[in-house]
Amino acid sequence: MLTLLIAFITAISLLLGIAAVRAARQRTKAPVPGTPARDFTLNAQDGNPARLRDFRGHWVVLYFYPKDFTSGCTKEAHNFQQDLALYEQRNAVILGVSGQDQVSHEKFCSTEGLHFKLLADPHCELSERYGSVVNLGVARLSARHTFLIDPAGIIRKVYLKVDPAKHSAEVLADLSALEKASPPS
Structure with missing residues (x-):
């Protein structure tokens, strides 16, 4: 007994x-604005590892999205792609993160003509570290959140309510405002 x-x-x-x-x-x-971005290493669609620290000296648009090939995620990715030259002019890189694997990201980039890095987070570990996970009971997805990180690795803007159709334009406007507020030294 x-x-x-x-x-x-x-x-x-x-x-x-x-x-x-x-x-x-x-x-x-x-994470909140003014705090250091949480470093990571994830594989990109090309199979190569991408580390946040490798992008020091650049602005980073770290955006989390639920799933490849869904309407909102495709719209958001197309808008980032359409504006890619404007980001590059501002010394900014775009890194998309979701729970799909490298193969899915590779197909998504190829099919949709995307020329920026999509990072595989199949266990949503990075998504979780950034408070960007949606738990659906049997499945976990990355939430649609974005973090704008400055060249020193500090988070300058956090977007927790994202409209995929307008988001790239919103991020570009904020990036321009932040650059004007603190010109390069």
Whole structure:
């Protein structure tokens, strides 16, 4: 009887521990402006690793999106692609992140004519670190969030409510305003 009671208490403790870990994951907050961007290494659609620190000296548009080939995500990606030359003129790179794997990103870029990096986050670990995960019970997806990171690696703008049709224009306007507020030294 004592053995059964100990086993029961152990099982309850284990379940409570798992629930606490899940709750802590769900409480991960998005980083706020003025804080250092959280570094990472993820594989891009070409199979090469991309590290945030490799983009020091550039503005970085780190955008999270739910899924390749869906209407909103495709619209958002097309708008970033359409404005890519404007970002490059401002010394900015675009990095898209979602839970699909490298193969899906490669097909998405090829099919949709995308010429910026899409990073594979199949376990949503980076998405989670940036407070950008949607838990759907049986599945987890990256939330549609964007972080504008300055050349020193500091987050300057956070977008938690994104309209895919207008987002690239919004980011470009904010990037221009931020550049005017703090010209290069």
